[in-house]
Amino acid sequence: MAELTALAGLFGLSGAFALVGAVLAGWMAWRIVEKAGLPGWAGLGAIALTLTGIGTVVPLVLLWVFAFMRWPRDEQGMPATAGAPRPLAPPAKALPDRRGWRLEGGGVSLAFDESAPIYRLTGGPAAEPTDLVVPDPSVGKPHARLLTAANRLGLEDLGSPGGTYIDGARLLPEHGPRDISAVRSIRLGSVELVLCRV
Amino acid sequence: MPDVGSWLLGWAIAAGSAVLFVIVIVHLLLSLLLIIPSWRILARAGYAGALSLFHLVPVIGSFIVMAILAFGDWPAGEARHGAPQGEGERR
Numbered sequence: 001m002a003e004l005t006a007l008a009g010l011f012g013l014s015g016a017f018a019l020v021g022a023v024l025a026g027w028m029a030w031r032i033v034e035k036a037g038l039p040g041w042a043g044l045g046a047i048a049l050t051l052t053g054i055g056t057v058v059p060l061v062l063l064w065v066f067a068f069m070r071w072p073r074d075e076q077g078m079p080a081t082a083g084a085p086r087p088l089a090p091p092a093k094a095l096p097d098r099r100g101w102r103l104e105g106g107g108v109s110l111a112f113d114e115s116a117p118i119y120r121l122t123g124g125p126a127a128e129p130t131d132l133v134v135p136d137p138s139v140g141k142p143h144a145r146l147l148t149a150a151n152r153l154g155l156e157d158l159g160s161p162g163g164t165y166i167d168g169a170r171l172l173p174e175h176g177p178r179d180i181s182a183v184r185s186i187r188l189g190s191v192e193l194v195l196c197r198v
Numbered sequence: 199m200p201d202v203g204s205w206l207l208g209w210a211i212a213a214g215s216a217v218l219f220v221i222v223i224v225h226l227l228l229s230l231l232l233i234i235p236s237w238r239i240l241a242r243a244g245y246a247g248a249l250s251l252f253h254l255v256p257v258i259g260s261f262i263v264m265a266i267l268a269f270g271d272w273p274a275g276e277a278r279h280g281a282p283q284g285e286g287e288r289r
Binding site: 021024025027028029031032034035036037060063064066067068071072073 | 235261268
């Protein structure tokens with residue numbers, strides 16, 4: 001008899017837990033499907049089905065359907081076709097930069113552009129039209145080479161003892177040409193030249 | 199001759215381990231049936247889908263996932279009640 005009483009008590013406790021769990025699950029299911037834009041009773045009904053003879057298979061199927069179906073919430077988020085603002089036109093392509101370059105500093109201002117592919121930086125007198133003269137004893141004759149192509153500017157050291165620096169970093173002949181399109185300044189020997197577009 | 203009691207104990211432990219293993223595998227498979235749709239629901243709500251792994255927690259795992267969805271503000275937005283479909287963005 002005592003065993004039967006204990007068993008009934010256990011069943012009663014389990015039943016109470018099951019009831020609280022079912023009510024809680026139904027309430028939460030109601031809220032979840034409402035947030036998705038569906039009627040709340042649909043969620044509650046799905047949970048209630050677990051209490052019937054159908055068992056848990058149908059609610060499980062409904063869970064999968066709910067996960068992969070279209071939610072009214074998603075429809076609400078979409079802009080209406082009629083009266084909706086027209087999309088912006090794509091941006092125009094950037095115009096090509098036709099500006100030249102300028103090196104300023106040490107009392108000289110050297111302007112050049114892409115009309116010649118190679119310029120020579122030298123400390124001596126200009127021997128060719130593409131020679132850019134920086135009259136300073138620390139600048140070699142020639143000292144370095146500037147290369148222009150496709151709106152970019154390169155610098156190559158020719159091994160002068162004074163040295164060539166890009167934003168403070170030493171450039172050696174074995175480095176080859178380096179892109180200086182975006183650098184602020186270069187140094188030839190002791191002459192600091194600021195690079196800018198003109 | 200081996201002790202019968204030890205032999206029975208060993209047999210019982212082995213059998214119990216096998217049963218436990220089967221229970222764990224079945225639990226994982228059943229959890230997977232819940233984890234996959236829950237992962238998608240959580241992702242559509244704007245949460246991390248990995249939260250659906252709470253289903254692996256026995257008994258209360260499903261309640262945790264449901265509570266997150268039911269009582270949290272969905273980062274991806276919730277349905278506006280009373281707004282007709284397609285009217286949500288009109289001013």
